[in-house]
Amino acid sequence: MLGIIGAMDVEVNAIKDKITRKTVTKIAGSEFVCGFLEEVMVCVAQCSPGKVNAALCTQAMIDNFDIDKIINVGVGCSLSDDVVIKNIVIATDVCEYDIDISALGEPLGFINGLNTIKIKTDEELSEKLARTAINYGEKIHRGTIASGDTFIAENALKQKLASTFNAVCGEMEGGAIGHTCAANNIPFAVIRSISDGGNEQAQLDYPTFKKIAADISTAIIIEYIKSERNQFALF
Numbered sequence: 001m002l003g004i005i006g007a008m009d010v011e012v013n014a015i016k017d018k019i020t021r022k023t024v025t026k027i028a029g030s031e032f033v034c035g036f037l038e039e040v041m042v043c044v045a046q047c048s049p050g051k052v053n054a055a056l057c058t059q060a061m062i063d064n065f066d067i068d069k070i071i072n073v074g075v076g077c078s079l080s081d082d083v084v085i086k087n088i089v090i091a092t093d094v095c096e097y098d099i100d101i102s103a104l105g106e107p108l109g110f111i112n113g114l115n116t117i118k119i120k121t122d123e124e125l126s127e128k129l130a131r132t133a134i135n136y137g138e139k140i141h142r143g144t145i146a147s148g149d150t151f152i153a154e155n156a157l158k159q160k161l162a163s164t165f166n167a168v169c170g171e172m173e174g175g176a177i178g179h180t181c182a183a184n185n186i187p188f189a190v191i192r193s194i195s196d197g198g199n200e201q202a203q204l205d206y207p208t209f210k211k212i213a214a215d216i217s218t219a220i221i222i223e224y225i226k227s228e229r230n231q232f233a234l235f
Helices: 009-017 051-062 123-135 154-166 174-183 200-234
Strands: 003-004 020-027 030-035 040-046 069-078 088-096 118-121 141-145 165-170 188-196
Touching: 003 009, 003 030, 003 051, 003 200, 009 040, 009 141, 009 200, 020 051, 020 069, 020 154, 030 051, 030 123, 040 051, 040 200, 069 123, 069 174, 069 200, 088 123, 088 165, 088 174, 088 200, 123 141, 123 165, 123 174, 123 188, 123 200, 141 154, 141 174, 165 188
Parallel strands: 003 040, 003 069, 069 188, 088 141, 141 165
Antiparallel strands: 020 030, 030 040, 069 165, 088 118, 088 188
């Protein structure tokens, strides 16, 4: 079963609405809608913003449903001049920029347990999403997505994340979802549609573009699922 997690209603409602033969289960504050989308079994959940919410939702999904892989879908901010509003970023890896045990000699973002700073996404799943987005006519970028419990809205933080982690996109959930998936050996991917520039203008741009950006990323997920259905039909 394919798991799909988004933080906000605008990021997952369009997908939920297309599910047939659905069942709804509430666990740990999240609602899990499972059923069929284009005859592919899916489980969709809204985790609410933030890393703890994202990790709780991901672990609950893995523990309670027969999940083969997880896609985190939603909006994010640009951390690169090359990445502009309404572009798509598909992560090559994710990091959690606000983990800081540098006082103990570890580099910023170092994740104890996984013993890494960056968590690689699943190459095959990410490549399929990238091809789907390109076929859908979207401008895509590949690179690091940086996650933390802060809405990025200042140039200083934006520049720090770009220089420290070589990140091209910032948001609040993908790193935690990737962390949880890696700990459970579940393949995952993160796709973000850019809603703002992560700078002082972000507080104005985000409300304007978040729905547009979310619609783009959810449309790509639906197209990806259609392609999976077509592949299943060959066997």
